[in-house]
Amino acid sequence: MAVAERGACPKGGNNGVFADLHAALTPHQAQxxxxxxxxxxxxxxxxxxxxxxxxxxxxxxxxxGNALGAAGTILEANIMGAMCARVCPTEQLCEEACVRNTAEEQPVRIGLLQRHATDALLADGRQLFAKGAETGKTVAVVGAGPAGLACAHALARAGHAVTVFEGRDKAGGLNEYGIAAYKAVDGIAAREVDYILGVGGIEVKTGTRLGTDVSLDLLRAQFDAVFLGMGLGGVNAVGVAGEDLDGVFDAVEVIAKIRQGEPVAVGRRAIVIGGGMTAIDIAVQIRLLGAEDVTIVYRGEEARMKASPYEREVARTRDVRIKTGLKPVRILGLNGKVTGVEFAGPGGEMEIIAADQVFKAVGQKFLSGEAAVALEGGRIKVDAERATSLPGVYAGGDCVAGGQDLTVAAVEDGKIAARAIDAYLRA
Incomplete structure (x- = not known):
């Protein structure tokens, strides 16, 4: 059943489907x-x-009253401040640390204030950064996501010529394809990318994937340095029978379709298997798109879920059910179509939850194909400066070992790598 066939969709936002999760502060409220x-x-x-x-x-x-100056302060440290203001888990980071965060009062709403400043700058349109004096050095950046774009922007400001290779049709990475539509309405991810590229000195080649269209050896031969920021690949398999049934979906792929305004099938009863941000994002969106019953099922205790308490509350206020302590045993079907999932409880008791759709959100995997780069735990091994095992090759973001799967952490990786690459090229 296509999105257009169900009528429970809030108005505004992504192609008229999703409303903004949080209203922006007015100038008076910000003051x-x-x-x-x-x-x-x-x-x-x-x-x-x-x-x-x-x-x-x-x-x-x-x-x-200096919102543009505030934006400059923010972007000097985090060039993706506009999107981070929307998707960063501020309730676990800056706002949790706020000295006003007590039993008697709420923390300062830092995320909304950051959004107020960066939105003002994007609306104004003035470019606060400039390309540095040309050094004659070239750098290849693989992946136009938060890590890659942050690295590219810093390198361009240092005067190096940067070429970004992106496998998809648009730049932005997770921010463009992997964030729930209700968190990033009005094309904010694309507008932020345009602002970043406005510094000059950065060429983006979309539809160019490492391991398919270009090789790491070729990039090392043609460029003075390389940064790998390609993120993660497909979602991990649940590892049970029935994953090939009609009605079983990769949550990341569906989120990307929703963000791009493509029609998405919406069933009546849906199960989401997983406990992270992807699980919350797909569950809430499917519910808003008209699914009557949506259940997130996580195998561990709720306290171990990667999704924050705030995000879990967002799901529950949208009538998404969260069940924990249940391990999937098999996906059930009839005539090739999903009918439900059988789970095992902590004591071995079995439970069947009926569904006509199942979304897999059990973590993503790194797909490399570049065996020359040393890996650790299935991801690229880097040192403190984000250098890989190959001279002149650096990496950051979700594709590296120890990556935090956060936009803000990926941006910091890109910054750290850019400083190291600049020092390497000037040595």
């Missing part, structure tokens, strides 16, 4: 919220930010 900040000298919020944004400074700038 009032900014004045709640204590502007701490040793600000715990800044320490908690993976990109070390000077949060007290940008909030003070907002309080004085």
């Amino acid at each position: 009032v919220e900014a004045e709640r900040c204590f502007y701490c000298y040793d600000a715990p919020c800044t320490t908690a930010c993976p990109t070390s944004i000077d949060i007290p400074l940008f909030i003070r700038q907002i309080s004085t």
